[in-house]
Amino acid sequence: MDKFVIKGPSILKGKVLISGSKNSALPILAATLLFDKPVIIQNLPRVKDIDTMLNLLKSLGSKIEFFNNKKKVRISKTKNPKYFASYSLLKTMRAGILVLGPLVAKYQKSITSFPGGCVLNGNSGRPIDLHLSALQKLGMKYEIKKGYIHAKSKGKLRGKSIKFPTISVGATQHLIMSAVLSDKKTVLSNSSIEPEVKELTNFLNCAGANIKWIGKRTCQIIGVKSLKETNYTIMGDRIEAGTFCVAATLTKGNLLIKGFNPKTISTELNFLKKTGARFKIFNNEIHIKGPQKIKKINHIITKEYHGFSTDLQPQFMVLLCKAIGKSSITENIFKSRFMHVMELQRLGAKISVKNNKAKIEGNTSFIGAEIMSSDLRASAALVLAAISAKGTSIVSRVYHCDRGYENIEKKLKKIGAKIKRIS
Ligand code: UD1
Secondary structure (H helix, E strand, O other): OOEEEEEEOOOOEEEEEOOEOHHHHHHHHHHHHHOOOOEEEEOOOOOHHHHHHHHHHHHOOEEEEEEOOOOEEEEEEOOOOOOEEOHHHHOOOHHHHHHHHHHHHHHOEEEEEOOOOOOOOHHHOOOOHHHHHHHHHOOOEEEEEOOEEEEEOOOOOEOOEEEOOOOOHHHHHHHHHHHOOOEOEEEEEOOOOOHHHHHHHHHHHHOOOEEEEEEOOEEEEEOOOOOOOEEEEOOEOHHHHHHHHHHHHHOOOEEEEEOOOHHHHHHHHHHHHHHOOEEEEOOOEEEEEOOOOOEOOOEEEEOOOOOEOHHHHHHHHHHHHHOEOOEEEEOOOOOOOOOHHHHHHHOOOOEEEEOOEEEEOOOOOOEOOEEEOOOHHHHHHHHHHHHHOEEEEEEEOOHHHHOOOOOHHHHHHHOOOEEEEEO
């Protein structure tokens, strides 16, 4: 298992090019199962989860051709589609579940393993009840046998009005793609409106789908007969961009971060402003300078979009450890997403956690230590902390980082971090 050896502290300066959004690309790739015609996807991030999704599509009979150093892919249907999504492919990546609905929508059957992915919710795991109950409302029937969901439908899925009991990014994406080829109209209310959901509806509309946002959280999908040949470029990754914005703020750095839309992280940028970071925002880039002294943020509460993103919570926690004064974070999306706390404490952080609230003392000077990644965004947070720590840190289990950050050590090295990968 690879590790990062990081010597700190470093001040990060220079240009960073943000990769395509992993969380946009994954549902879009799953949605290619709905097409008879070829689809070209550009600006794919070269990260492990994307490889896993492409392998999953291949196992389902899609033909995959790569171009441009694997950043562009052409996906076409073969004569032998398959309906079996195996545990070996879904166990590492939760988004794999998103093939279930498209398979049933297109072929009226599927056998799909329960998915894995980051453990963010303690013992409650990461359920898919919202996905399954909403798909049932579209006419899908299923049975669970030995960890697999055996699903089928009698003919096409049928449009329906569905109100999600709670907001879920994955369930919203899953239902949108499952309803695209259905009979009649589907109306999804209490939907997620994350930029990655809007990106999916943009992609499907470019391919001839009939999807409209008819209310703030209400999405209307009128079924179409088929989708047409499409060439689509994935937007820049707002979570990767937000991670580099924190990196600049944390290290008194000066970064030009290019290739994403800063409006997609405007909530988080407002918090960075409170810490003293200064920035200039352009259409597709941001120039950000870190303060000499990081001011505290009284309270961060993670919420659904436009709220503060849970995927930037661990990185902001690192920043708050170094801020002058006490701060707190309430995690509302994944109630026990605090696995990074114990590792930050090894670097000297003073944090206490009760239920879904963390209190952060601030004024911490991190000292390098051996630390271990527990999940994707936690691993990015630990890397940032190690860059700002005095001395050498060794971050283990960086395979978590590789699932979602493209070439993170190359990008960090280019802007002044002393980071090395060892196997
Ligand atoms: C997606 C993102 C992830 C991000 C999360 C929240 C991808 C690949 N992943 O994950 O990076 O952290 O959105 O912004 O895009 N829930 C249920 N039942 C369900 C589904 C979800 O109870 O059937 C719960 C979850 O446990 C969680 C909450 O709903 O507490 C939100 O999860 P959800 O929005 O579905 O997250 P994902 O789509 O899994």
